[in-house]
Amino acid sequence: MIAKKRGIWVFGDYRNYFQNRVTLQLLSRAKDLATKIDAEVCAVVFGHQVDEWVGEYIAHGAEKIYLTDHPQLAVYSMETYTLLMERLARQEKPEIILVGATAFGREFAPRVAKRLGTGLTADCIGLDIDKEGLLLQMAPSFGGNLVAEIVTPERRPQMATVRPGTFQEIPHDYIRTGEVVKVPLPEHLPVDRVRLVRLERCPQREQKLEDARVVVCGGRGLGSKKKFAKLFELAELLGGEVGATRPVVYADWAEHEALVGQAGKPIRPQILFSFGISGAIQHTAACNDAKFIIAVNKNPNAAMMKRADVAIMADASQICNALIQELKRRIR
């Protein structure tokens, strides 16, 4: 008999499938990791009438699907899903469990980790396997100025959450096949102590900032709300959108909608103008796909300045004003 392969599991978070591809992104990363420790990539799916997603996960690289399909699981339920994951993990003993950092995943993963008595690293920006075969969990640290490499040396499974957009999904391939393991719903399933009174779908908002070709982003280094407001004039001249960092949103210089970062929106402009932003990893991780970065900061050592293609060492607000003048002159 062939020894059972170790498992790298990805939680199948299919709610909002079309807006949120994080499960597919994790399957892709899991495939790379699996080659290094000779493991198999598995997706875990709880729900009702979810064959469509099972097929998608296989097409995107899952070799095995653990599926619990039952009418009682038709709506996401925290306590029930936690219990199902705990039971399955105790039975199958996966090496690694990866969970997308959706609102649900960010609450679900810590509960599962707690029940399994293992560690969990939040919002990893990178995952790898070290020399000893341990999962290297790269996470922002010290206010986002450094990356910490975290490992879970003794306890299993090793667990991490990852924000959507951190990894690239592999193209779907419907020729791929996978094994579907049907896991029955346990008898005497306790009723979730949190009752769902009403569930309404929020209107899909436009993704203006996420899709903008030019983004003008401002941070605390601009100095004041009034100076920050000049970014809107600059953005208009450039036909772009305005983004903001967390301190700026906290200071009420900008709406929460404008937050660019792990807790906000990822952006992928052709050109990113970055004004007075130090460059905490929680912010820069959401700017990885910017093609060309022009950063302005008085501090040449700011992380954003080091990442930039053009680093302008000057007062952010003065450069913003000078750019507005120059653009007005050049755009006829």
Added chain:
Amino acid sequence: MLKMVVCIKQVPMVSELPWDPATGTLQRDLAEGMMNPACRSALDAALRIKETEGGEITAITMGPPMAEEVLREAIALGADRGVLLTDRKMAGADTSVTSHTLARAIEKACPGFDLVLCGFSTSDSETAQVGPQLAEELDIPGVAYVDEIEVSEGAVRMRRISDHFLETLEMDLPGIVTVTAGLYAPRHVPLGGLQAAFAAANIVSLDAAAVGLDPEWIGAKGSATKIRNVYSPTAGKKNIVLTGAPKRIVEQLFERFDDKIGGAIGKDLKTDKNSK
């Protein structure tokens, strides 16, 4: 009487920190402490519930002795008493161990509690894991990322936006809720409250032994996750550095990159050099 517990954390005021020019990192040891913003929202939610439903608020924090400051602030804002969990052995705890420590302390210091409120996340570590793990440790119903909360007759009704869904949820007490930052406007500390907080503040301090914690399951020792290495992510990119007078910098920028910027915005930004 409704017994509420608010978990708060003192975090460094990172936005005020000076840069270390040699390394390009923040000088964290120079940090001033402040109450984590989301914890302030949790406290505010508790104060609002107290205003309408009555009740008693215990603020609890784990940290170095200086974390007592945020308990005094909480009392000045209207909390009735504070519990300071401080012990060198508790240092370096990951979220799982932190929630274990907090849960046992809550059971010790506030037996028979009805509602635990936490901020959804802290501004220094941003894991958002302690609240959900506290729910597991205390084995009570819990909901994270709550935007609105209403307590009546032994139950809590909550609203939150979760992955593009507006959810209305309900649970019986005792329960635990983590609240998002921002929906409750921060209050100013009333002068009378401030005097009370520093004159006769009801604060107890507990160490691991007083809580009855197993030394194997606290601090860095009990934590499943270990930090292997820490590095700066910005090493090695070669870039162009512009400096000087703003007007001159901007001119240089367009001289070199007018095609690139113009291409992105779909406009011709070239000037006729002779037309100046």
